[in-house]
Amino acid sequence: MVFYRNSIISDQQGFNRRWYAPNLEAVYLPTHATDVVEAWADVIANKKGSGGELQITGGRHCYENFVYNPKTKFIIDTTGLRDYGYDSRYGYYIDVGYGNWDMYRIFNNVYGLTLPAGSCYSVGLGGHLTGGGYGLLSRLHGLTVDHITAVDIVIQQDSSAPELITASASENPDLYWALRGGGGGNFGIITRYYFSDPPRSPATMYSDAFTFEWRTITSAERLGELLEGFSAYCSIQNDQELWSQFGIFHANHQAAKSISVIFYCFDVPSEGKTGSDYEAFLLDHISAMRRQFGDIAPLSDQPGNVIGHPWHGDTRSVAGPGDGTLRQYTYLEGVQNANGSGPNRFGKYKSAYMNKGFTPDMVEALYAGLTSTPVVGNHVPLDMSQSLCQIDSYGCAINELTADATPIPQRSSIMKLQYQTYWDNASPVGCDNQEQAQGHLDWIKGLYTDVYAVYGGYPNPYEDSSGTVDGCYYN
CATH class of the missing domain: 3.30.43 (Uridine Diphospho-n-acetylenolpyruvylglucosamine Reductase; domain 2)
Known part of the structure; x- marks a missing residue:
C-alpha cells in the first residue's frame, strides 16, 4: 500500500x-x-x-x-518519483519528482544532453514541462514540450478506477497533444516524460550585463528608446547565428535604482557555434549592443539589481570582467549560476507575449507604473524595490512550429513579458500583512491594465488590429 x-x-x-x-x-x-x-x-x-x-x-x-x-x-x-533512463520505444525518460537542476545534471552528466527548460533550480518538472517549458536555450531549441515524445499519466475516465496510461503520437494522441502545454493537473497526474532526441549540451556559456541607473532615465521617451533597442534585438528572427543568445531586459521599479539587460550566449559545437571564431563573433555582437545602448543612456559601472527569473541578486555573477571580454562558464556551471529562484517571498505575477515592439502608449504606461510608489495605511510608502516588468527574448526556433502544433499558440512572438511584484514581512506561516499585500496587488493590476488599455486591459490579440500583442498564460 x-x-x-x-x-x-x-x-x-x-x-x-x-x-x-x-x-x-x-x-x-x-x-x-x-x-x-x-x-x-x-x-x-x-x-x-x-x-x-x-x-x-x-x-x-x-x-x-x-x-x-x-x-x-x-x-x-x-x-518520490525519481527514475531516469532510456526506453527503446520513446527515448530518454525522466520522472516528475526531479526539478530543473536535477534534470540538467542527469542529462548532461550521464548522456551529454540537455533540454531547453527553465532556469529556477527547484521548479518541479511535472508542472513546468506540461506548462510549456521555456528557458535560456529556447530560442535555439524551442520549448521543452516540442521535444516530448510520450508522457506516462494516471487518469480517471468517468467513474472508472484510476489507471496508468501512456500518451504519444500513436497512443491517446489527443491527450498527448493536450499535455504538451495544457498546464499541470488539468488532465491527470503525470509521472514520467520521454524525449526521443534531446539536443546535445553546449560546451560553454558566455554572459554580459549592461546596467542603467534610474536617475539617468529621466523620461518615458528615454525608457522607450532602451526598450526599442532591446525589441530590435528580439525582432531579428532569421539570423540563426543569434539563436544561441538569450537576452533579458529587467525593467525594475525605480525603487531598485537600476535597470539591467543581460545576455546569455552558448557555445554549441553540435550547431557549429564553437571555438575562438564563435567567441570573437559573440564579443563583436555584444560590444555593438553595448555601444548602441550606451548611446541612449549612460552605462553604469556599478552592479545592477537582478530580481526576476533567473534571480542573481545583482549583475556581478553575469557581467563581463571589465576588460572588454565576456564572462565565461562551462555549460553546467553556467546553468547553475543562472538557476536561482530567489528567496521565498509573497508574490504576484502576470504575463504577456508580444509580436512587435512597444507602442508609445505602452511605454508611457510602463514608465508611469515603474516610477510610482503606492502608499498604504497612514501614508506609508510600499517598498517596491522587488517589483519589475521582465522582458525575455523569444521566438526563433519556438516559432518554427505552427500555432496549433501544441496548446501553446504563441508561435510568432518575439518577446515574453513577466510582470512581477514581491514583498516580505515577519508574519507567521499562513499569514500576511493584508494592507501591504493589497497595495502590491493593486499596483501590478493597475500597471498591467494600463499597459494594455487599448486592447481591453489585457494583451488580447482579438482587439489588436496592429498584431502587437499575442495573449498571455495564466494570469
Whole structure:
C-alpha cells in the first residue's frame, strides 16, 4: 500500500508564501507510478477528495493558489518519483519528482544532453514541462514540450478506477497533444516524460550585463528608446547565428535604482557555434549592443539589481570582467549560476507575449507604473524595490512550429513579458500583512491594465488590429 502520513506544516505551503492550505489532513508519498494509481484510488474509495479537496504537488512553485488553499485536504506529493533512463520505444525518460537542476545534471552528466527548460533550480518538472517549458536555450531549441515524445499519466475516465496510461503520437494522441502545454493537473497526474532526441549540451556559456541607473532615465521617451533597442534585438528572427543568445531586459521599479539587460550566449559545437571564431563573433555582437545602448543612456559601472527569473541578486555573477571580454562558464556551471529562484517571498505575477515592439502608449504606461510608489495605511510608502516588468527574448526556433502544433499558440512572438511584484514581512506561516499585500496587488493590476488599455486591459490579440500583442498564460 502506498505510504501516506498526516500533514506537517511544511506540507501546507509552497514557494509563494501567499498561499497556504490550513485544512490539509494527509499527504500521499508515491515512489512509483503504480503508487500514484493506488493513492488516487484510495482517495476515491474513501470519498476523501471531492470538489478540489485532492491536489498534486511536485516542486511547489505554483504562482497561484491552485494547490495551497483552504479547500485542499489531501495531497499526492510526486517528489518520490525519481527514475531516469532510456526506453527503446520513446527515448530518454525522466520522472516528475526531479526539478530543473536535477534534470540538467542527469542529462548532461550521464548522456551529454540537455533540454531547453527553465532556469529556477527547484521548479518541479511535472508542472513546468506540461506548462510549456521555456528557458535560456529556447530560442535555439524551442520549448521543452516540442521535444516530448510520450508522457506516462494516471487518469480517471468517468467513474472508472484510476489507471496508468501512456500518451504519444500513436497512443491517446489527443491527450498527448493536450499535455504538451495544457498546464499541470488539468488532465491527470503525470509521472514520467520521454524525449526521443534531446539536443546535445553546449560546451560553454558566455554572459554580459549592461546596467542603467534610474536617475539617468529621466523620461518615458528615454525608457522607450532602451526598450526599442532591446525589441530590435528580439525582432531579428532569421539570423540563426543569434539563436544561441538569450537576452533579458529587467525593467525594475525605480525603487531598485537600476535597470539591467543581460545576455546569455552558448557555445554549441553540435550547431557549429564553437571555438575562438564563435567567441570573437559573440564579443563583436555584444560590444555593438553595448555601444548602441550606451548611446541612449549612460552605462553604469556599478552592479545592477537582478530580481526576476533567473534571480542573481545583482549583475556581478553575469557581467563581463571589465576588460572588454565576456564572462565565461562551462555549460553546467553556467546553468547553475543562472538557476536561482530567489528567496521565498509573497508574490504576484502576470504575463504577456508580444509580436512587435512597444507602442508609445505602452511605454508611457510602463514608465508611469515603474516610477510610482503606492502608499498604504497612514501614508506609508510600499517598498517596491522587488517589483519589475521582465522582458525575455523569444521566438526563433519556438516559432518554427505552427500555432496549433501544441496548446501553446504563441508561435510568432518575439518577446515574453513577466510582470512581477514581491514583498516580505515577519508574519507567521499562513499569514500576511493584508494592507501591504493589497497595495502590491493593486499596483501590478493597475500597471498591467494600463499597459494594455487599448486592447481591453489585457494583451488580447482579438482587439489588436496592429498584431502587437499575442495573449498571455495564466494570469
